[in-house]
Amino acid sequence: MKRTIITVVGKDTVGIIAKVCTYLANNRINILDISQTIVQGFFNMMMIVDLEDATKPFADVSSELIGVGEEIGVVIHCQKEEIFDSMHRI
Amino acid sequence: MINIHEVSETNKMIEKENLDVRTITLGISLLDCISDDPDTLKARIYDKITKSAERLVPVGKEIENDFGIPIVNKRISVTPISLVGASACRGPEDFAGLARTLDEAAKAVGVNFIGGFSALVSKGMTPSDVNLINSIPSALSETDVVCSSVNVGSSKTGIDMDAVRLMGSIIKKTAQATQDRQSLGCAKLVVFCNAPDDNPFMAGAFHGVTEGDMVINVGVSGPGVVKTAISRIHGESFETLCETIKKTAFKVTRVGQLVAKEASRRLGIPFGIVDLSLAPTPAIGDSVADILTEMGLQYAGAPGTTAALALLNDQVKKGGVMASSYVGGLSGAFIPVSEDQGMVDSVNAGCLTLEKLEAMTCVCSVGLDMIAVPGDTSEYTISGIIADEMAIGMVNQKTTAVRIIPAYGRKAGDSVEFGGLLGHAPVIRVNPFSCEEFIKREGRIPAPIHSFKN
Numbered sequence: 001m002k003r004t005i006i007t008v009v010g011k012d013t014v015g016i017i018a019k020v021c022t023y024l025a026n027n028r029i030n031i032l033d034i035s036q037t038i039v040q041g042f043f044n045m046m047m048i049v050d051l052e053d054a055t056k057p058f059a060d061v062s063s064e065l066i067g068v069g070e071e072i073g074v075v076i077h078c079q080k081e082e083i084f085d086s087m088h089r090i
Numbered sequence: 091m092i093n094i095h096e097v098s099e100t101n102k103m104i105e106k107e108n109l110d111v112r113t114i115t116l117g118i119s120l121l122d123c124i125s126d127d128p129d130t131l132k133a134r135i136y137d138k139i140t141k142s143a144e145r146l147v148p149v150g151k152e153i154e155n156d157f158g159i160p161i162v163n164k165r166i167s168v169t170p171i172s173l174v175g176a177s178a179c180r181g182p183e184d185f186a187g188l189a190r191t192l193d194e195a196a197k198a199v200g201v202n203f204i205g206g207f208s209a210l211v212s213k214g215m216t217p218s219d220v221n222l223i224n225s226i227p228s229a230l231s232e233t234d235v236v237c238s239s240v241n242v243g244s245s246k247t248g249i250d251m252d253a254v255r256l257m258g259s260i261i262k263k264t265a266q267a268t269q270d271r272q273s274l275g276c277a278k279l280v281v282f283c284n285a286p287d288d289n290p291f292m293a294g295a296f297h298g299v300t301e302g303d304m305v306i307n308v309g310v311s312g313p314g315v316v317k318t319a320i321s322r323i324h325g326e327s328f329e330t331l332c333e334t335i336k337k338t339a340f341k342v343t344r345v346g347q348l349v350a351k352e353a354s355r356r357l358g359i360p361f362g363i364v365d366l367s368l369a370p371t372p373a374i375g376d377s378v379a380d381i382l383t384e385m386g387l388q389y390a391g392a393p394g395t396t397a398a399l400a401l402l403n404d405q406v407k408k409g410g411v412m413a414s415s416y417v418g419g420l421s422g423a424f425i426p427v428s429e430d431q432g433m434v435d436s437v438n439a440g441c442l443t444l445e446k447l448e449a450m451t452c453v454c455s456v457g458l459d460m461i462a463v464p465g466d467t468s469e470y471t472i473s474g475i476i477a478d479e480m481a482i483g484m485v486n487q488k489t490t491a492v493r494i495i496p497a498y499g500r501k502a503g504d505s506v507e508f509g510g511l512l513g514h515a516p517v518i519r520v521n522p523f524s525c526e527e528f529i530k531r532e533g534r535i536p537a538p539i540h541s542f543k544n
Contacts, residue, residue, distance in 0.1 A: 044094070078158075079156070086348040
């Protein structure tokens, strides 16, 4: 497992999840968990994904997802899970 | 599994509260470069640094991208050069030549500072130490990224007052030699008591002789994160205040531990320590002074400041110690003036004086840091300020340091601008009364009685 956290933040609009999921599917990235909230019209989503079978290395996925975010006007970050585990789990 | 609130909390710290890893510092021993021929020595030093640190900057960037955490600086510390150059260097000019070699090697691998142009003279100075110290003004004016430090005292050995006297004059000469850059040379020069061997922070980093061949040390930072956490608990008890700081320091340090372990694994270099420091930057909100005001002081420097800082420093250590497998370096709150906008505001408001800063250094992690004083401050007065600070460190068995800038041609009330992380500083008033006769005495101050623990 190469667990990675993808966060998507921005103004809510049609097709954000579809667009991100399409990119992930096309690159053989498996989604393990999705949570999503909308606060004051702002879309806030977190995905836990597994890059084990991904067709591209982490660095490419990360920079291409930033590009996908720019196309639909949201900010997408891609971070390896360890930073969150380190901070929030003993 | 990690939930959305935990992810948002971490990312908010990074994006809005200036959480970052301040530095990955690669310590390199240069003891195996020693030669009695200056050119051979220089070639060996250049080769060892450039080969050892070749991947430091790219690996640092890789870790930044993987975890989404900024790593502000990638740096190198080396064995104190007074030891490395002892047999090759015949005079100060030879040592200045070694400084230029360090500068070239550091620039070749893309790090932003290299520390270790240093001498450890807490009990006495060898001819090599004296030559290195005398070369500091030209070494720091002819190089861009070399940092220098001199350890003039320790709790075990006492204070070498001959070195203290010499450093007063060297700081003045360094200010003069870099007058065209607002005396910037002095910002790269620290005088220490009880200098740690594994400090990753500049300008005082060097690779101690007790260390292995190479080591990765990491310095974390996060004044903005602590400040934001405290802003949510106005009016609560000291217990709540301390718990909040401790928990926040724990989280910040865990990130440092992760980065240190990753850097060590990817570079194949042993992990040394995480330095649990609250290191401010001139960025708004990234200020230790702001933490103190958030605790309930009108400005840093108001009565109560020393107590507030003591509490902060202790809780940062308590929170951080459990978060890392090895802690070291300076570990605590830094209180530089020019690098902390809140401190600058306090000085400008007339609340923070040199004397209050000195009191604060009794309970913080380092000492009088990045303080601009009038250019006409005498070398004896500077030595007197150093001696006071060294005495605090010696008696309290803690690290203390002086990084003071007698800004050439400036007087109290003016300001100096260093730019970047070094920031800008108001020139602060210095007590005008003389200590010349005291400083002119030769020899050393003996170690305090409580250092004899054997």
